[in-house]
Every structure is written in structure tokens, then in C-alpha cells.
Amino acid sequence: MRRKGLASMAVQTVDTATTVDLGPASGLSCRECGEKFPLGPIFACELCFGPLEVAYDLPEGDPEALRKRIEAGPANIWRYAPLLPVPADVADKPNLNPGWTKLVQADNLARELGVEPGKLFVKDDSGNPTHSFKDRVVAQALEAARAFGFTTLSCSSTGNLAGAVGAAAARAGFRSCVFIPHDLEQGKVVMAAVYGGELVGIEGNYDDVNRFCSELIGDPLGEGWGFVNVNLRPYYGEGSKTLAYEICEQLGWQLPDQIVIPIASGSQLTKIDKGLQELIKLGLVEDKPYKIFGAQAEGCSPVSAAFKAGHDVVRPQKPNTIAKSLAIGNPADGPYVLDIARRTGGAVEDVNDEQVVDAIKLLARTEGIFAETAGGVTVGVTKKLIEDGVLDPTLTTVVLNTGDGLKTLDAVAETSQATATIRPSLDAFRDAGLAN
Ligand SMILES: *Cc1c(COP(=O)(O)O)cnc(C)c1O
Numbered sequence: 001m002r003r004k005g006l007a008s009m010a011v012q013t014v015d016t017a018t019t020v021d022l023g024p025a026s027g028l029s030c031r032e033c034g035e036k037f038p039l040g041p042i043f044a045c046e047l048c049f050g051p052l053e054v055a056y057d058l059p060e061g062d063p064e065a066l067r068k069r070i071e072a073g074p075a076n077i078w079r080y081a082p083l084l085p086v087p088a089d090v091a092d093k094p095n096l097n098p099g100w101t102k103l104v105q106a107d108n109l110a111r112e113l114g115v116e117p118g119k120l121f122v123k124d125d126s127g128n129p130t131h132s133f134k135d136r137v138v139a140q141a142l143e144a145a146r147a148f149g150f151t152t153l154s155c156s157s158t159g160n161l162a163g164a165v166g167a168a169a170a171r172a173g174f175r176s177c178v179f180i181p182h183d184l185e186q187g188k189v190v191m192a193a194v195y196g197g198e199l200v201g202i203e204g205n206y207d208d209v210n211r212f213c214s215e216l217i218g219d220p221l222g223e224g225w226g227f228v229n230v231n232l233r234p235y236y237g238e239g240s241k242t243l244a245y246e247i248c249e250q251l252g253w254q255l256p257d258q259i260v261i262p263i264a265s266g267s268q269l270t271k272i273d274k275g276l277q278e279l280i281k282l283g284l285v286e287d288k289p290y291k292i293f294g295a296q297a298e299g300c301s302p303v304s305a306a307f308k309a310g311h312d313v314v315r316p317q318k319p320n321t322i323a324k325s326l327a328i329g330n331p332a333d334g335p336y337v338l339d340i341a342r343r344t345g346g347a348v349e350d351v352n353d354e355q356v357v358d359a360i361k362l363l364a365r366t367e368g369i370f371a372e373t374a375g376g377v378t379v380g381v382t383k384k385l386i387e388d389g390v391l392d393p394t395l396t397t398v399v400l401n402t403g404d405g406l407k408t409l410d411a412v413a414e415t416s417q418a419t420a421t422i423r424p425s426l427d428a429f430r431d432a433g434l435a436n
């Protein structure tokens with residue numbers, strides 16, 4: 001059911017009739033050719049095979065009223081329900097209520113990186129229920145799965161998504177069966193298994209897992225399954241818009257000047273841009289230029305390589321990096337990331353594994369935030385872009401940390417150990433040379 005008032009504020013942008021209630025979502029549209037489709041568990045255009053995305057009847061009218069309504073909403077992503085493909089009463093349904101994570105003003109890190117005081121922020125998405133940004137996207141896919149009558153939730157995952165799906169399914173009473181590369185970090189494997197769903201390790205890398213899932217969807221074996229990042233991908237992607245909404249609201253309803261975003265498939269980056277564009281269109285923030293920067297690990301940098309070479313197409317790579325959550329060698333949204341980085345005047349850059357580890361420790365040491373390897377990638381790339389004069393240290397900059405360091409302990413375990421191990425005596429402590 002639509003919340004009272006929203007329907008009358010709505011404008012019709014898509015003419016396909018539908019009985020599915022996903023709030024302001026009015027249909028799907030092809031990102032390539034613009035063809036419209038009714039809301040359903042489909043992800044590719046019948047005409048040109050382009051990716052489908054959600055189209056909306058967004059609320060029209062007084063931005064101040066909408067801003068107030070959002071501010072009065074719950075301290076999670078559902079405060080933005082009027083802008084998401086979810087029913088108006090979504091907050092009353094069993095889900096993990098992710099989002100509204102901290103935007104940390106990172107003055108210590110700013111000092112180290114030579115950024116003007118008060119201008120550098122870390123959006124810390126390790127604070128989500130399963131400790132990564134993936135709870136945002138899964139929460140959207142869950143509502144789509146409910147609307148389409150699926151009873152099993154599934155995904156192909158580089159680790160974090162599997163845990164987020166397992167947890168959301170447990171809470172919402174769905175069966176879950178998730179697929180991961182067999183050689184992931186222990187923290188991610190355990191996290192994916194502990195919620196009691198089925199967890200399947202596939203002998204291969206993420207791209208093999210993804211290919212397998214695409215086959216499963218087309219087979220009777222996968223009937224009735226909602227794959228959050230495959231057949232529910234258009235809905236899933238919309239969850240990343242909430243990062244854009246939160247960042248702007250937390251900055252006092254202002255656009256940042258620069259954002260540094262990690263790239264795996266590229267979905268998050270493209271949808272953050274979509275979210276920023278919506279806020280401008282709705283009059284919730286003042287329009288001004290912003291730059292979007294993409295961050296990859298050198299060992300899996302197909303988008304960065306294409307950006308630097310001036311290419312429009314992304315040539316697949318075989319990943320080899322400690323940043324496993326970003327290890328997608330054939331990123332579905334790669335070309336769109338290139339478009340956005342170029343359109344906004346941003347860039348796509350990469351750092352090597354050693355720089356990732358250094359950046360994890362830099363963020364921990366300066367701000368008390370223990371990031372997973374993906375956060376090491378964004379902080380490392382931020383450092384590099386400042387050193388190269390690409391990122392402007394006088395402008396408001398937001399760096400994303402999308403996951404929790406406890407899931408990727410191996411990255412820093414070797415160099416983060418006890419300073420000393422001593423007998424429990426004052427003499428031993430004195431001998432260790434640690435007193436002031
Ligand atoms: C999935 C993931 C991302 C981004 O993934 P996209 O496929 O680009 O949307 C970023 N950081 C972490 C920790 C992730 O798990």
C-alpha cells in the first residue's frame with residue numbers, strides 16, 4: 001500500500017500497468033535503448049540485452065516537505081522509502097534495517113594526507129548488520145523477492161554478499177542457498193554459513209561462480225529462486241542509492257565535491273551517481289558539480305586499466321589480489337563506471353596489495369576505523385590521487401569504507417601483533433622499555 005499522499009504527488013513516467021507494489025517503482029527500463037518493461041524478476045532487455053534498471057514515479061512538489069518527512073523517518077535506509085523500490089510499509093516487515101551508518105569527519109587522516117581540516121570524511125559502512133555495505137542492496141532485493149513470490153534467496157558472492165543474504169533470509173523466513181569461490185577468507189566463509197542457510201563453495205573464481213548462477217537461473221533446478229544480484233539485480237542495485245542519500249543528508253543536505261568509491265562489479269558506483277542525480281532533480285540538494293572516483297586493486301583493475309587507456313570497453317582480467325571482495329575480473333557495470341568518471345571529471349585508479357595493507361593500517365591508526373581490504377583500496381587510492389594532484393585536497397571529499405577488517409584479518413595479521421610478551425611482573429615490563 002502506498003503511504004497516503006504519495007500517490008497524488010506522483011507523476012506517471014512509465015505506462016506499463018502492474019499489480020506489484022514496490023512503492024514508487026513504476027517499471028523497469030533498459031539502460032541502453034530505453035525500452036520499458038513491467039516490474040518483474042528480469043534483468044536484461046529483450047531487444048538489446050542491455051541491463052534493466054528501476055524507473056520511478058518520484059514524489060513531486062515541495063522539497064522542504066520531503067526533506068522533513070525523510071528526517072522524521074527511522075534511523076536506517078527506510079527513511080528514504082519514498083525513493084526506493086519498496087512498499088510504503090517496508091519498515092514494518094522483518095528485515096535487518098541496515099544503513100544510517102556514520103559519516104566520520106576524518107581530521108587526523110586529513111592531516112596525514114594533506115587535506116584541508118574539516119574537508120575529509122569516511123562513510124563507514126562496516127557499521128551495517130553484517131558489517132558490509134551489502135546489507136543495503138540485499139534489503140531491496142528481499143522486498144522484490146517478497147513481491148514476486150520467491151521462497152529461496154540466492155546469490156553469487158565474493159564473500160560479503162553471501163553473509164548479507166544469509167542473514168536477511170534468516171530474519172525474513174526465507175530459505176537461502178548462496179554460492180562463493182571456495183578459497184575465500186575464513187571470516188567471510190563463517191559469516192556466510194552461521195545464519196543457517198546453505199553455503200556452496202565453487203571450485204573457481206567469482207566470474208566462474210557468476211556464470212554458474214546464470215546457468216542455474218535458466219534451469220528448472222533454480223526455479224522459484226531469487227538471485228539478488230542476477231534476476232533481482234535491478235532492485236538490488238537501488239540499495240546503493242541510499243549511500244548517496246545518507247552522505248548528502250549527513251553533510252547537511254549538500255553534495256560532496258569528491259567521492260571515492262570501490263569497484264567490484266561497478267554497481268555501487270553507478271547507483272551512487274543515480275542517487276545524487278535524483279537528489280538534485282527532487283530539489284533536496286543544490287545542484288553543483290561533483291567528481292566521482294573509482295578505486296580498484298591493481299591485481300584486479302580492469303576498469304582502471306580501461307580508464308587509463310581511454311577505452312570505452314573493459315577487457316576482463318583474471319583477479320589476483322588480497323582485496324577479494326572487489327575481485328571481479330569481468331565487471332558488469334564497468335562501461336557505465338567509465339562514463340560516470342569521465343562525465344563528472346573524476347578518475348579510476350588502482351593500488352597494489354602492499355599499498356592496500358598500508359592504507360588499512362593508516363586508517364586504523366588515524367581514525368580508529370578497522371577497514372576490510374576494500375576500505376584499504378579506497379583510502380590507498382585517495383592517497384595516491386592526492387599525491388598525483390588529481391584529487392583536490394581543498395574540497396569536501398568522502399571516502400567509502402564498505403566493510404569490516406575483522407573479516408579480512410589475514411591482510412594485516414602478520415604485521416599487527418603484540419608489541420611484547422612478558423611475565424606478569426613490573427620488572428619484566430620495565431625491561432620491555434614500554435613505560436613513559
Ligand atoms: C560488493 C562490495 C563492493 C562493491 O561492489 P559492486 O559490485 O561494485 O557494487 C564494495 N566493497 C565491498 C566490501 C563489497 O563487498
Ligand SMILES: [Zn+2]
Nearest residue numbers: 030033045048
Ligand atoms: Zn534495450
